[in-house]
Amino acid sequence: MSTTPDSTTENPPVDGSELIRFDNVTKRFGDNVVLDDLCFDVSSGKHVTLIGPSGSGKTTILRLLMTLVEPDSGTIKVNGDHLFHEERNGKLEPAGENHIREVRKNIGMVFQQFNLFPNMKVMRNITEAPVHVLGMAKDEAETRARELLELVGLTEHIDKYPTQLSGGQQQRVAIARALAMRPQVLLLDEVTSALDPELVAGVLDLLRDIAQTTDITMLCVTHEMNFARDISDDVLMFDAGKIIESGPPEKIFSEPEQERTQQFLNAIL
Amino acid sequence: MMTWDFFTEWFLPGIWITIQVLVYSALLSALVAFVVGTLRTSRFWIVRFLAGTYFEIFRGMSALIFMFWMAFAVPLMLGWQFVPLWSGTLALGLTYGAYGSEIVRGALAAVPAAQREAGIALSFTRWQRLRRIELPQAWPEMIPPFNNLLIELLKGTSLVSVIAVADMTFAGNLLRLAKNESAPIYTLLLVLYFILAFILTRLMRMLERRAKAGVGRAPEKKNGLLSRKLSPSGESMQASTQGAGGLG
Numbered sequence: 473m474s475t476t477p478d479s480t481t482e483n484p485p486v487d488g489s490e491l492i493r494f495d496n497v498t499k500r501f502g503d504n505v506v507l508d509d510l511c512f513d514v515s516s517g518k519h520v521t522l523i524g525p526s527g528s529g530k531t532t533i534l535r536l537l538m539t540l541v542e543p544d545s546g547t548i549k550v551n552g553d554h555l556f557h558e559e560r561n562g563k564l565e566p567a568g569e570n571h572i573r574e575v576r577k578n579i580g581m582v583f584q585q586f587n588l589f590p591n592m593k594v595m596r597n598i599t600e601a602p603v604h605v606l607g608m609a610k611d612e613a614e615t616r617a618r619e620l621l622e623l624v625g626l627t628e629h630i631d632k633y634p635t636q637l638s639g640g641q642q643q644r645v646a647i648a649r650a651l652a653m654r655p656q657v658l659l660l661d662e663v664t665s666a667l668d669p670e671l672v673a674g675v676l677d678l679l680r681d682i683a684q685t686t687d688i689t690m691l692c693v694t695h696e697m698n699f700a701r702d703i704s705d706d707v708l709m710f711d712a713g714k715i716i717e718s719g720p721p722e723k724i725f726s727e728p729e730q731e732r733t734q735q736f737l738n739a740i741l
Numbered sequence: 742m743m744t745w746d747f748f749t750e751w752f753l754p755g756i757w758i759t760i761q762v763l764v765y766s767a768l769l770s771a772l773v774a775f776v777v778g779t780l781r782t783s784r785f786w787i788v789r790f791l792a793g794t795y796f797e798i799f800r801g802m803s804a805l806i807f808m809f810w811m812a813f814a815v816p817l818m819l820g821w822q823f824v825p826l827w828s829g830t831l832a833l834g835l836t837y838g839a840y841g842s843e844i845v846r847g848a849l850a851a852v853p854a855a856q857r858e859a860g861i862a863l864s865f866t867r868w869q870r871l872r873r874i875e876l877p878q879a880w881p882e883m884i885p886p887f888n889n890l891l892i893e894l895l896k897g898t899s900l901v902s903v904i905a906v907a908d909m910t911f912a913g914n915l916l917r918l919a920k921n922e923s924a925p926i927y928t929l930l931l932v933l934y935f936i937l938a939f940i941l942t943r944l945m946r947m948l949e950r951r952a953k954a955g956v957g958r959a960p961e962k963k964n965g966l967l968s969r970k971l972s973p974s975g976e977s978m979q980a981s982t983q984g985a986g987g988l989g
Binding site for chain 1: 855859863866867869874877957958
């Protein structure tokens with residue numbers, strides 16, 4: 473976490489620079505203020521974990537970045553480009569669909585319920601977007617898919633439909649599918665919450681492995697505090713749509729400054 | 742009594758005409774159903790409104806009267822007329838297509854929102870999501886109601902006999918006038934429509950099994966056959982995977 477004073481990112485960010493930036497983002501669902509004038513940024517290559525009680529706005533941040541919901545006010549930048557806005561004649565205007573898609577290509581997401589495509593076998597689940605969205609050659613996409621399936625340990629299931637796999641296997645395919653797009657940012661939305669307890673460890677080990685061996689930026693909503701402690705560079709504690717505390721995991725988990733953070737950690741640990 | 746000659750001379754061509762009207766109007770219905778049904782899920786209200794208007798108008802119109810209108814009113818208005826077979830086909834296709842659009846819309850709406858979100862997360866365009874994710878998943882759900890509609894359409898094809906298209910109902914009526922034997926003729930017609938409907942149902946069942954296998958839902962029958970077919974390619978795929986892994 474840093475609050476960099478300069479907001480002009482004319483050069484493509486190199487390692488360590490700001491990759492995601494929320495400026496005064498507010499999101500309401502009806503009367504319920506889910507995100508309240510939120511500002512934060514994430515540097516390239518960092519692994520950031522969002523914790524907090526349910527309804528505190530963590531998942532909404534991921535869904536905003538994935539453009540599954542739109543902010544009511546404020547701006548979000550990814551890699552220096554506005555996500556929901558385009559600059560026309562020096563003015564910020566709501567972005568067209570093509571602009572949003574271009575910026576969004578930098579971001580991949582893994583969902584709580586996996587959301588694999590049931591009408592495609594494992595291989596096509598992984599290659600479909602690289603081929604049809606990025607325009608990658610089919611052979612190249614398939615070679616890459618095999619590499620990814622080896623990484624997630626599922627090469628023998630390449631020719632199966634998602635319904636023929638266990639939850640843990642489906643989630644690992646979903647991780648491979650997200651990585652196949654070579655995103656700069658990977659969003660993980662409670663990825664082990666829907667898994668049987670004995671399958672959780674395998675998926676978390678895989679994610680630890682990815683966190684350690686790649687330079688991918690991760691934003692992670694999780695209730696697995698040990699996992700959060702292992703992979704995070706920073707932890708953001710949310711409550712009622714605001715970040716009430718942030719810092720390295722050692723500090724947040726061991727000696728939080730806020731009473732609310734302590735309460736939350738006591739309740740779930 | 743009805744003679745074999747009369748059957749081959751009138752009924753057989755009549756059956757052939759019925760099948761033609763059925764196939765053409767089913768194809769037109771399917772086209773209308775997919776286009777209108779998909780447009781009814783559009784994000785633009787004007788598109789939804791126009792497609793919804795089409796649906797309401799054609800659902801609420803009598804196919805028979807519409808057929809009369811095509812056959813007898815259009816020539817008066819335009820000074821030009823369709824071949825009767827095409828009047829009947831158009832009237833049936835446009836009307837039953839409206840019903841079909843409701844099936845398509847409903848099946849698309851039943852695809853979980855999570856699938857749309859997964860498609861967005863991979864940056865597919867709206868059209869790509871529809872074509873590659875939503876329609877393929879909605880398709881198996883459409884087949885049983887489409888089967889119902891197709892059988893309704895088959896029975897609806899008998900309406901074309903009133904605009905002088907020589908389908909099998911027309912042949913039956915002709916024979917009745919000539920021979921004045923209602924009972925055997927109409928019994929034969931009932932049986933013929935039933936046989937055609939039964940064949941359609943079997944075909945649609947086959948289609949449904951294949952469609953469900955295509956979204957990874959095991960077909961109830963022919964499991965052995967399918968697994969025999971799949972396992973060799975599965976093994977070869979594994980082998981080639983290991984090869985690629987070794988290289989990488």
